[in-house]
Every structure is written in structure tokens, then in C-alpha cells.
Amino acid sequence: xxxxxxxxxxxxxxxxxxxxxxNHSTISGNEYVYxxxxxxxxxxxxxxxxxxNNETNEMASLIITExxxxxxxxxxxxxxxxxxxxxxxVKIYGQNFVFGPGTRLSVLP
Amino acid sequence: xxxxxxTPKFQVLKTGQSMTLQCAQDMxxxxxxxxRQDPGxxxxxxxxxxxxxTTDKGEVPNxxxxxxxxxxxxxxxxxxxxxSQTSVYFxxxxxxTAISYEQYFGPGTRLTVT
Numbered sequence: 019x020x021x022x023x024x025x026x027x028x029x030x031x032x033x034x035x036x037x038x039x040x041n042h043s044t045i046s047g048n049e050y051v052y053x054x055x056x057x058x059x060x061x062x063x064x065x066x067x068x069x070x071n072n073e074t075n076e077m078a079s080l081i082i083t084e085x086x087x088x089x090x091x092x093x094x095x096x097x098x099x100x101x102x103x104x105x106x107x108v109k110i111y112g113q114n115f116v117f118g119p120g121t122r123l124s125v126l127p
Numbered sequence: 128x129x130x131x132x133x134t135p136k137f138q139v140l141k142t143g144q145s146m147t148l149q150c151a152q153d154m155x156x157x158x159x160x161x162x163r164q165d166p167g168x169x170x171x172x173x174x175x176x177x178x179x180x181t182t183d184k185g186e187v188p189n190x191x192x193x194x195x196x197x198x199x200x201x202x203x204x205x206x207x208x209x210x211s212q213t214s215v216y217f218x219x220x221x222x223x224t225a226i227s228y229e230q231y232f233g234p235g236t237r238l239t240v241t
Binding site for chain 2: 042059060061062063064067105114115116118119120
């Protein structure tokens with residue numbers, strides 16, 4: 019499985035875009051990039067996933083570099099409720115997830 | 128539509144005691160999962176069930192047993208609790224019969240073993 023590296027913490031001003039990076043330089047061709055978040059000890063919440071194309075949904079956008087060695091999760095207008103731990107996970111579809119320590123995002127008023 | 132529910136929310140056990148954590152989902156999902164989360168760490172998969180009647184080990188199955196009672200319910204049993212099993216336990220479900228990218232999580236059970 020490809021290893022992922024995320025910064026342990028980030029701050030973002032309320033209303034601004036939050037850009038969360040993830041490095042996965044050993045990703046293989048059939049591994050997807052998934053993003054989840056966990057708000058204050060609640061159960062994790064699925065955000066978005068992608069293989070090689072950029073993806074967008076109502077929550078966020080996922081930008082994957084052309085060589086697929088890194089990606090960025092973008093929350094376009096961060097609110098205080100987006101304060102959470104964000105997990106980047108790289109997995110072959112159908113294999114079990116391993117959630118690492120993630121990035122603790124603090125959205126500041 | 129309650130989603131994924133877990134009982135109890137909190138539990139304190141003494142070493143050697145047994146207990147069962149209950150999980151139920153009302154989304155007609157096929158797959159269900161049990162994870163544990165230790166302080167300051169990410170989640171680790173204990174067991175999962177891809178469909179009613181089937182269960183498979185995850186990353187950290189030792190010390191646990193599971194039962195997929197029916198499509199709705201998936202229970203986790205600790206036969207002889209140990210302090211190393213102090214953790215927050217999350218149940219999750221997903222629509223497909225393979226480990227899905229989109230899992231729906233319950234609120235968690237906070238277990239302390241003394």
C-alpha cells in the first residue's frame with residue numbers, strides 16, 4: 019500500500035479556501051485517493067475520492083497531480099464547522115482502509 | 128432515518144470481564160465494519176462483514192469476535208477484556224458487498240478497561 023504524508027496541523031481563516039496537501043509518491047496505478055474527516059471525536063465522514071482526474075462535489079474539490087504523487091483537498095469557503103481532522107487514504111478499491119494521524123485543520127474566526 | 132446507531136455510548140470494564148458492543152443500521156446496507164481508534168491515532172479495522180452471514184478479519188482482530196446477526200445488526204464481542212482494548216470503537220456500514228470508499232459511521236462507543 020502506498021504511504022501517505024500529511025502535515026500534522028494547519029490553520030485557515032473563516033471564509034477562505036482551505037487547501038490540505040497529501041503526498042503519496044509511491045502510489046500505484048490502481049490505487050484511489052480517498053479523503054475523510056473526523057469532527058471532534060465523532061465518527062469519520064466521507065468527503066471525496068478520485069483516481070486520476072480532478073473531482074468536485076458539494077463538500078470539496080480534489081486535485082490530483084498529473085504524476086499522481088500528490089493531491090490537494092480544497093474546501094472552497096471554510097467555516098468553523100469544518101474544523102476537524104482530515105485523513106488522506108490511498109487504497110486499491112475493495113481493500114480495507116487504514117486511517118493514519120491525518121491533518122488537524124483549525125478554522126479561525 | 129437514524130443511520131448507524133451504537134450502544135452503549137460509554138462503558139467501563141474490569142480486566143477479564145466480557146461485553147458485547149451493538150451496532151445497527153437502517154440504510155439497507157450490505158457491508159458493515161468495526162474499527163477502533165486509540166488516543167491521537169487514526170482508525171484501525173477490526174472486522175468487517177461484506178454481507179449477511181459472512182465476516183472477515185481486518186488489521187487488528189485478536190481479542191475480538193463478531194456476529195452479523197442479520198442485515199441490520201453487527202455486534203462486536205470482547206470475551207476477556209484487557210487494558211490494551213481501552214479505545215473508542217466505531218461501527219460503519221456501506222452499500223456494496225466489497226469494502227466501499229463511502230462508509231457511514233456511528234457515533235462511537237468509548238470503552239475503558241481497568
